[in-house]
Amino acid sequence: MSSRTNRDQSLKLIFRICIASILWLTLFAPLCLAGDETSILASTSDEIIQVAIANIPPEPSKLEETPEPISDPLEPVNRAFFKFNDKLYFWILKPLATGYEAVVPEGGRVGVRNFFSNLTTPIRLVNCLFQANFKGAGNETVRLLVNTAFGVAGFLDVAKNELNIEKSEEDFGQTLGSWGIGSGIYIDWPIFGPSSLRDTAGFVGDLFLDPRTYIFNRPIFYVLRPYEIVNDTSLTIGEYEDFKESAVDPYIALKDAYHQYRQNKIRQR
Amino acid sequence: MNVSNLVKGMLVLFSVLGITASALGGAPTDKIRQTTDKILSILADPSLKNPSKVEERRRLIRKAVDERFNWEEMARRSLARHWVPRTDEERREFVRLFADLLERTYMSKVEGYSGEKVLYEGEKADGEYATVNVKIVTKKNVDIPVVYRLKKGGDDWLVYDISIEGVSLVNNYRTQFNSIITQSSYENLIKKLKEKGAQK
Numbered sequence: 001m002s003s004r005t006n007r008d009q010s011l012k013l014i015f016r017i018c019i020a021s022i023l024w025l026t027l028f029a030p031l032c033l034a035g036d037e038t039s040i041l042a043s044t045s046d047e048i049i050q051v052a053i054a055n056i057p058p059e060p061s062k063l064e065e066t067p068e069p070i071s072d073p074l075e076p077v078n079r080a081f082f083k084f085n086d087k088l089y090f091w092i093l094k095p096l097a098t099g100y101e102a103v104v105p106e107g108g109r110v111g112v113r114n115f116f117s118n119l120t121t122p123i124r125l126v127n128c129l130f131q132a133n134f135k136g137a138g139n140e141t142v143r144l145l146v147n148t149a150f151g152v153a154g155f156l157d158v159a160k161n162e163l164n165i166e167k168s169e170e171d172f173g174q175t176l177g178s179w180g181i182g183s184g185i186y187i188d189w190p191i192f193g194p195s196s197l198r199d200t201a202g203f204v205g206d207l208f209l210d211p212r213t214y215i216f217n218r219p220i221f222y223v224l225r226p227y228e229i230v231n232d233t234s235l236t237i238g239e240y241e242d243f244k245e246s247a248v249d250p251y252i253a254l255k256d257a258y259h260q261y262r263q264n265k266i267r268q269r
Numbered sequence: 270m271n272v273s274n275l276v277k278g279m280l281v282l283f284s285v286l287g288i289t290a291s292a293l294g295g296a297p298t299d300k301i302r303q304t305t306d307k308i309l310s311i312l313a314d315p316s317l318k319n320p321s322k323v324e325e326r327r328r329l330i331r332k333a334v335d336e337r338f339n340w341e342e343m344a345r346r347s348l349a350r351h352w353v354p355r356t357d358e359e360r361r362e363f364v365r366l367f368a369d370l371l372e373r374t375y376m377s378k379v380e381g382y383s384g385e386k387v388l389y390e391g392e393k394a395d396g397e398y399a400t401v402n403v404k405i406v407t408k409k410n411v412d413i414p415v416v417y418r419l420k421k422g423g424d425d426w427l428v429y430d431i432s433i434e435g436v437s438l439v440n441n442y443r444t445q446f447n448s449i450i451t452q453s454s455y456e457n458l459i460k461k462l463k464e465k466g467a468q469k
Contacts (some may be wrong), residue, residue, distance in 0.1 A: 069444055110409055147461045157410070166412075235409055238381075246374035248461050256444040257436045264435025 008227070070196060070259040078188040082251045085193055089233075091242060097233035104234075111155035112231045117167070118147050118154025120207045127170035131178045136168030143167065173202025177266035186255050194258040210244045263267075297399040297419045298392045304337040305387055308354075325351040328378060331372055332348040337382075339427035340368040342420060346429065350432045351450050357389055375467075383408060397421045 031221050072078065101109070121144040128136035143159040151158040159165040178181070184197025186232050195203065207213045247253035275458060278420040308330055345352050346365040355363065390402040398420055405413040418430035418437075430439040449458045 067440065107410065162411070242377060243373070245377065247372070247445065248370075248442075248458070248465065249449055252445045252448045253441055254443050260436040261434055261441060268435075 005119070067260060070183055072186045074185060074187065077184065077252055078084065080256075081188045081190045082254070085188070086166050086250075088191065093226050093230070094229050094237065097237055100230055101234040101237065106235075109231055111235055112153075112228075113235060114147070114151070114157050115154045115210050116228050116231075118144065118151075118202065119211055122207045122211065123172075124170050126170055127172055127175045127206075128168055128174040130172075131170065133168065133170065136170060136230070139165050140168055169217070171202055173199035174201055174206035175264050176205075177262070183259065183262065185213050186259070190253075194254055196259070199262065295392055295394065295399075297394065297401050297417075297426045298389055300337065300419070301401045301403065301428075302389060304333055308379060309334045309429050321417075327376060330376065330399065332445070334375065337419065337428055338368075338371075339422065339429045340364050340371075342427070342429040343367065343371075343439060346439045348446055349443050351446065351455060355455075357452060360457070363462075367461065369466050370462060377455075435465060 043141055072160070084221075101235060121140055125140040125144070126139055128134070128140060142163075146159040146163065147154045147157060150156075159168070173196075183197050183199070187195050187200060189195055192203075212221065212225065215224070243253070243257075244250045296435065309330045311326060311333065314326075316322070317329070317335055341360075344360075344367040347367065348355070348418050352360070380460070382435065385408065386406040388404040390404050390405065392399055392401045398418070401417040403415045403417065405415060407413065414434060416432040417428050418432070419426040420429050446458055449461065
C-alpha cells in the first residue's frame with residue numbers, strides 16, 4: 001500500500017514540475033529569445049566590442065569564433081549564489097570528497113561514476129533522437145546493453161575501452177538549443193551551479209527521463225544523490241581550485257566558460 | 270603473384286602511407302608537437318627531478334613555452350577595444366602581467382603531469398591562421414579536446430589562443446577584462462593582475 005501512495009505522490013510531483021516548467025517556458029521564452037537575438041539592444045557595449053574586434057588589424061580568420069556574451073541581468077543575485085557555492089565546495093563538499101578519496105581507490109570511484117552514467121542513458125538516448133542524431137542514439141543503445149551485460153551493471157565502460165564507442169553527452173538543454181532557442185539569461189543556481197534559462201528548462205525536462213526521479217520520494221534518494229555528488233567531486237579535486245587561480249574575476253570567468261562550453265556542445269552535435 | 274610484385278606493392282603502400290602521414294601533420298602540428306615533446310622531455314629528465322632543481326626546471330619549461338606563444342597577440346586580443354587607447358609602455362606592462370598569469374597557471378598544470386596521452390587529431394589552415402586539434406586522454410579515462418590557434422610569423426607558427434572543451438582562453442579573458450574595465454577602470458585591472466602575481 002505504502003509503495004502505491006509513494007508512486008502516486010511521485011506522479012503528482014512530476015506533474016507539478018511539468019506544470020511549473022511549462023509556466024517557466026511561456027513566461028520566460030520571450031526573454032530566452034531576446035537573450036541571444038537582440039542582446040545588442042540590451043547592452044550596447046557588446047556591440048562596441050564586436051566592432052572593435054573587427055577593426056583590429058589583421059582581419060580575423062574564418063577559424064575565429066567570437067561568441068556573443070550571455071546576458072546577466074541577475075548579476076548581484078548570481079554573485080551571491082556563486083559565493084554560496086564556493087563556500088559549499090570548500091567547507092563541505094571538498095572535505096567530504098577528500099576523506100572519501102582517501103578510503104576508496106580511484107578505480108572504484110571511476111566505476112561508481114560509470115554506474116550512474118549508465119543509469120542516466122535514457123536522457124542521452126532520447127535527446128539524441130530529439131536532435132535526429134541517430135548515430136548517437138545507436139551508440140547509446142549499444143553502450144547501455146554492452147555495459148550493463150558485460151560491464152558489471154555499468155561499473156566498467158567496456159563499450160568505450162574495448163569497442164571504442166564514445167558516450168554522446170546530449171541533454172534537453174542542448175536539444176532546445178539545436179531547435180534554435182537561445183540561452184536566455186544566465187542563472188547561477190545555489191547547489192546546482194551555473195546554468196541559463198534554457199538549460200534550466202532542459203534540466204527540468206531531463207528529470208522525466210532520469211531513472212533517479214522515480215525514486216524521488218524514497219529515502220534512498222536522499223542518500224544516493226549526495227553520494228553521487230561526493231563521488232564525482234572526489235575525481236575532480238583541484239580542478240576548481242586551478243580554475244579560480246587562473247581567473248581575475250572567477251564569477252565572470254565561470255559564467256563565460258559555461259556559456260562557451262554549452263554553445264560549443266550545441267554546435268558540435 | 271611473384272616476389273618482385275610483392276616488393277613493388279609494398280613500396281607503393283609505404284609511399285602512400287608516408288604521404289598520408291605528412292598530410293596529416295603539417296607545419297602547425299609539427300610545431301605544437303615539437304614544443305609538447307620538448308616539455309615532456311624536460312619533465313622526464315631525471316637530473317631535473319631533484320627538488321633543488323625546481324627553479325631550473327621551471328626556467329626551461331618557461332623558455333619552451335615562450336618560444337611557441339605569441340603573448341602580445343594573446344594580450345591584444347584579450348584586451349580587444351581597450352588595447353587601442355593604451356600607450357606603448359602600458360601595453361608592454363600588460364603583456365608581461367598577462368603572460369605571467371598564464372605561465373603560472375600553465376606551470377601548475379604541467380607540473381601535475383602524470384602520464385596523460387597527447388593525440389594529434391588533425392589541423393586546419395586558412396592563410397596566416399591555423400588550428401591544431403589535440404586530444405588529451407587522462408588516467409581517469411577522460412578525453413579533453415584542446416584546440417591550439419596559431420598565426421604565422423615568418424617561418425614559424427605561434428600560438429595566440431587555446432580552447433579547452435570549446436572554451437577559448439582569449440574569449441574568456443576578454444569577457445573578464447571588459448567587465449572589470451567597464452565596471453571600474455583599466456588601472457583597477459592592472460592592480461588585480463599585480464595582486465594575482467603577488468599571491469604566489
